[in-house]
Amino acid sequence: MxxxxxxxxxxxxxxxxxxxxxxxxxxxxxxxxxxxxxxxxxxxxxxxxxxxxxxxxxxxxxxxxxxxxxxxxxxxxxxxxxxxxxxxxxxxxxxxxxxxxxxxxxxxxxxxxxxxxxxxxxxxxxxxAGAWVVGGLTGLVLLNTTGSEFRGFARDRYTTLPEAADRILATAVDARWRFADLGTGWDGAYDAAHAALVDAFTQTYSRSLQQTLYAMGERVLDAVPQVAEVRLSLPNRHHFLVDLAPFGLDNPGEVYVAADRPYGLIEATVAREGADGPGLAWDWAGRS
Incomplete structure (x- = not known):
């Protein structure tokens, strides 16, 4: 039936x-x-x-x-x-x-x-029963040319990725933040959240994109008291160093190929301790 x-x-x-x-x-x-x-x-x-x-x-x-x-x-x-x-x-x-x-x-x-x-x-x-508001943004493209590494990760028989002590870190931020109430200065809250995302990305020495994501979410909560939680989706826009040795050239971290797919995708919610409400899981499932 x-x-x-x-x-x-x-x-x-x-x-x-x-x-x-x-x-x-x-x-x-x-x-x-x-x-x-x-x-x-x-x-x-x-x-x-x-x-x-x-x-x-x-x-x-x-x-x-x-x-x-x-x-x-x-x-x-x-x-x-x-x-x-x-x-x-x-x-x-x-x-x-x-x-x-x-x-x-x-x-x-x-x-x-x-x-x-x-x-x-x-x-x-x-x-x-009432209303609630989720703010956010998509397509905020950010890139650090240094200040990022990825080392000490788990390995198994299929792992070929070398450790990176210094790498380009790039992403296109997709963020949602849920407001705890409706008495909010919407434009000011958006400007503050936007600035917090950018500041955290640029100011965080990144040992993983997961660490950067958490820093960005935490910075939004600090900057916008009206926000109860923030959900972030960060694709890792990989940049691979091009091997120029076949042409008799070195490549001291200057020439890269930007790969569009496949890509790593890091997603998480950073919530204010004790925050209540509908949560963002419903919203994220539909990418609405």
Whole structure:
């Protein structure tokens, strides 16, 4: 006998660009918004009865309609959307809204240039029991040319990796941090967390990427008291020294090949002692 398990549905990756035209100094907000609704929705799966199904097209329209009233921060916008979807008193009992903000660099009063792949994000979940907010970022690419080693690791019959006393350490940070409450200065918290991640990476002598990850998570908790826990995913972007001996050349740590795959992937949560709440495991499983 089959039993319906956990389920949700929504509209993925609604592209939204808002231009604030208060005077000649325009402000550009570029977002990707995804919604996911859950609740008493078994009937549509089991019998095809759509009575309680709010169409995903309606969810998309709601994103644009609420954007007409302004987008202050992505956390606030996500809260407005999530609370809207659970306020109707229908079958929807929980709403999760994921908002990604794409960075643009100002060139003039009304001119902009897209700035790299680094993306700020927020994941907001609301239900009758309350709401919680997860902030974060993706695509923060960091590299140290020295100050990193990897030695003393376990070996077995298949180990061929030599020890490295001095190596390039590079990664593309994917981070999520859960706020303990909603009374938070969102922009200030993001700026502080971002700076903490960068400072910890650059200032930590790394004996392993795991050690660096923990230092980065700990630094975020120190810098942002409102954060209860931070989850980090750090791919190890390997740089291998090229053997130039066949060409009669030495290579004193100057010429490398940057390998894109396979790569090591280090993931962990660093939590404030005694922190309670929903935790980040649910969020990480879906990479939302």
């Amino acid at each position: 089959a039993v319906l398990g956990a389920n949700s549905y929504g509209k993925a990756e609604c592209r939204l660009v808002r231009v604030d035209r208060d005077g000649p100094h325009h402000r550009l907000t570029d977002l990707t918004v995804s919604t996911a609704l859950a609740g008493r929705l078994a009937a549509t799966h089991l019998t095809g009865d759509n009575t309680d199904v709010l169409p995903t097209d309606t969810q998309k329209n709601t994103v644009y309609a609420l954007a007409r009233h302004g987008v202050a921060t992505i956390e606030e916008f996500g809260l407005d959307l999530a609370r809207h979807f659970v306020s109707g008193g229908g079958a929807v009992e929980q709403a999760r809204v994921t908002v990604q903000r794409h960075p643009w660099q100002r060139l003039g009063e009304h001119s902009f240039a897209r700035r790299g792949d680094e993306t700020r994000l927020a994941v907001v979940t609301a239900s009758a």
